[in-house]
Amino acid sequence: MNKFSVFVKESYREMVEKVSWPTWEQLQQSTMIVLGATIFITAIVALMDFIASGSIKFIYSLFKG
Template identity: 55%
Template sequence: MNKITTYFRESYKELLEKVTWPTWPQLQSSTIIVLVATLLITLLVWIMDFVSSSILHFVYSLFGK
């Protein structure tokens, strides 16, 4: 039980003294970067899906009725 208590005590101390938390402007900037990157990747995946779907529909139409 002593090891668990020590672990939590040291973890709390590390959070307060050793971790550097971002400032509000840094946090906002990072959030915007993540949102833009997520939107770009989503758009890229959607385009790839649309193109591959179109190609497959074309290929299937060649061999189907």
């Protein structure tokens, strides 16, 4: 149990004294970048899905008769 309490104390000390936390502005900027990238990648995947679906339907229609 002593090791655990030492671990908790050291972890708390590191989080308070050694970690550099982002400012509110930096956090907002990072959030907007992640949100923009997520929307962009989602649009690309949706476009690829649409193209693949159309291609597969076209190929099936060729063999359907």
